[in-house]
Amino acid sequence: MNGRLIAIGDIHGFNQPLQTLLEAIDPTPEDLIVTLGDYVDRGPDSKGVIDTLIDLGRRTQLVALQGNHEEMMLSVIRGDEPHHAWLRYGGVETLESYDFDGEMDFLPPDHLAxxxxxxxxxVxxxxFFTHAAYDPTLEMDQQPTELLRWHSLRAGIPDPHFSGRIAVVGHTAHPEAEILDVGHLICLDTNCYGGGLLTAMEFPSKRVWQSNPQGVLVR
Incomplete structure (x- = not known):
């Protein structure tokens, strides 16, 4: 690959800092950008985040992973789960960004796609990149969805994966907006929705770009 490999942590509806990072990164068609999930909920502009990511996918190579918040939203839209939990964890803000009128088909076709x-x-x-965590003993295509999307690192950091690859994850927001790097695992959720930072990191150089929630580049 001639381009850069860059991952972006949990965005949670903060479109302005996302745009700030992308302007600083200035992606090319050769670059590969991995977004680690949790694009929606809690922040003020989930719809804008998806518009930005769809546009990004037209300009560069985008690999977008699913987070637990996307899982919750899709389960409600499909009628598989009641709406209460999703609304309690940021779904209200997402619905407001889409001008929700009471109908569950509120997503534009390109957003649903x-x-x-x-x-x-x-990989x-x-x-390798996942939203939350992994089982260190299993091949990636055998990983339980619960671990990939829901496991908090506060409940335990997984051992190194048997493949020897380094894990890059999000999901577990660092209260001090710091990047967690334990060698075999790097967590890029630096708590943007909680007043921290939105973080992007290039690999293997570990070059970092960060924006605060107001969209001001700080690194």
Missing amino acids: FFESLGDYF HDQF
């Missing part, structure tokens, strides 16, 4: 295209994991060279 985007959500339905999301993957569970991505590239010496790295």
Whole structure:
């Protein structure tokens, strides 16, 4: 691959800092950008985030993973789960960004196609990417969805994966907006929705770009 490999942590409806990072990164068609999930909920502009990511996918190679918040939203839209849990964890803000009128088909067709295209994991060279965590003993295509999307690192950091690849994850927001790097695992959720930062990192160089929730580049 001639381009860069870059991952972006949990966005959670913060479109302005996402646009700030992308302007600083200036993606090319050769670059490969992996977004780690949780695009929606809690922040003010989930719809804008999806518009930005769809446009990004036209300009560069985008691999978008599914987070637990996308899982909750899709389960409600499909009628598989009641809406209460999703609304309690940020779904209200998402609905407001889409000017929700009471009908559950509120997603534009291109947004629904985007959500339905999301993957569970991505492997590239010496790295693999998931939203939350992994089982260190299993091949990636055998990983339980519960681990990939829901496991909090506060409940335990997985051991190194047997493949020797480095895990790049999100999901577990660092309260001090710091990147967690334990060698075999790097967590890029730096708590943007909680007043922290939105983080992007290039691999293997570990170059970092960060924006605060107001869209001001800080690194």
